[in-house]
Amino acid sequence: MIEKEGDGKAVVAFLGPEASYTHQATLSAFPPSSHYTLTPFLTIAAVFSAVQSGAALRGVVPFENSSNGSVVATLDLFADIPNTCPDILVCGEAYVRVSHCLLGHAQQRKLAVNGSAKSSDAAPDISGIRTLYSHPQAWGQCTAFLAARFPDTERIDVSSTSRAAQLVAQDASGASAAVSNAAAAALFNLDVLARGIQDRQDNCTRFLVLRKRDADSDADSATQADGGGHGTVDMATEQKNQPKEPAHLKSLISFTLAQDHDHDHNADNPGALAHALAVFARHGLNLSSINTRPSGVENWNYVFFVECTGMSRGKKVGKEEEKMIEKEEKNIEDEEKKIEEEEKKIEEEEEQEEEDEKKRGGRRSAEPAAVSAALAELRGVCRGCMWLGSWRGGNMTGSAPIR
Ligand SMILES: O=C(O)C(=O)Cc1ccccc1
Known part of the structure; x- marks a missing residue:
């Protein structure tokens, strides 16, 4: 059989x-x-x-x-x-x-707090991201977030959102990120750079x-x-x-x-x-x-x-x-x-x-x-x-x- x-x-x-x-x-x-x-x-x-x-x-x-x-x-x-x-x-x-998340390798931006650099509660720095990976369906579900944060960033279609996370995990440069999910972050050891980035909560x-x-x-x-x-x-x-x-x-x-x-x-x-x-x-x-x-x-x-x-x-x-x-x-x-x-x-x-x-x-x-x-x-x-x-x-x- x-x-x-x-x-x-x-x-x-x-x-x-x-x-x-x-x-x-x-x-x-x-x-x-x-x-x-x-x-x-x-x-x-x-x-x-x-x-x-x-x-x-x-x-x-x-x-x-x-x-x-x-x-x-x-x-x-x-x-x-x-x-x-x-x-x-x-x-x-x-x-x-x-519920989509932006996954990548966190580059903590050091924010000056009372003259001293404090990184623990700083928002992840996404300014170095040059390429986004995801399944084509995901782009259309996160239009507002992507338009605001990544208006000119190259988008590469891949076969699934977890495949996107896998590819980003293999790119140690930190210049790529995936529109994926929290389970994929855990599996591929990636940082969640932003959560709940879809247009609609439902x-x-x-x-x-x-x-x-x-x-x-x-x-x-x-x-x-x-x-x-x-x-x-x-x-x-x-x-x-x-x-x-x-x-x-x-x-x-x-x-x-x-x-x-x-x-x-x-x-x-x-x-x-x-x-x-x-x-x-x-x-x-x-x-x-x-x-x-x-x-x-x-x-x-x-x-x-x-x-x-x-x-x-x-x-x-x-x-x-x-x-x-x-x-x-x-x-x-x-x-x-x-x-x-x-x-x-x-x-x-x-x-x-x-x-x-x-x-x-x-x-x-x-x-x-x-x-x-x-x-x-x-x-x-x-x-x-x-x-x-x-x-x-x-x-x-x-x-x-x-x-
Ligand atoms: O299953 C996935 O991860 C896919 O890539 C298909 C998909 C893409 C976006 C939302 C739901 C399913």
Whole structure:
């Protein structure tokens, strides 16, 4: 079994080195356990590859930040999934509070106090810093601090905030600093030159947990959604850490729109995106995020990523019903009420099923039927439509300590 290390433990891959925010997210989703071992990888692409190849049973990658938006490197890997990692699915998420620090080698400025030089309570001297290292996401989260203190300083993008700290630790000149975190300062023996330098104190990043499509049960599009536990290794702890509430299922779906062009090479498919998004509404699925990235296939063609939330048991929509829903769309309030009631019924059904399954002592297969039905319809109005996984929505947690 390639996904187990020599010690028999399953590998959970994360964007490292250790002490990255992704490491903190990984620790909160996979607390120390005898079932798995956490292994750092140097890039987000390497985490995807490790899961795809089976070298890792799970992978953890950054997905979006509350103040700076999407992690484009992750979205681009999802966009390229059909070519590079066709079996990757999302099976969970973790939130981490992000408090950035400026790390470097402190050069204490000697301040004259009553004629004598006193250095102990002096502010670190940052005037000698010529180069800043960090993950591209971090710059956009610390705009005010960087504009005030380092308006003209060269910035070098690196693969993670802990990698930035590692590089600065290797530069003994003291001319470089990293936008990183306190755990990385401790790990790489750096000084914290400034703390809490992010623009917003409630700064938070969402991370996704990846798994590999199960050849049997994920054969079609949307067939599994219980946050993991489908590997050949016992991931009982991971299961336990999947929040039970809220019960809403999140799903990630990607699609591209058919490309018609007018004479000026502008996309000429009026209403195409609206039609695609209306499919989700018809199936009672709320959209919680929409992202877009260039498809890489041709200029000005995009991959759309939609996250939707909805209960795992949906109702198949037939022709008759579709007509009825179309009429009902005129009265949004009525429709919303109906969906609410429907969801309540579904929830009750789900609870009952869960109970029954428990009594049978078996594992519950939570098939997101509403998502399956939406995907089937979406295929009629879009190109390259893909289910990228379903999972139980996570709660905001603090960052787990690095040991
Ligand atoms: O995990 C890290 O350390 C990263 O570099 C990704 C990142 C960057 C900024 C905020 C959260 C995660």
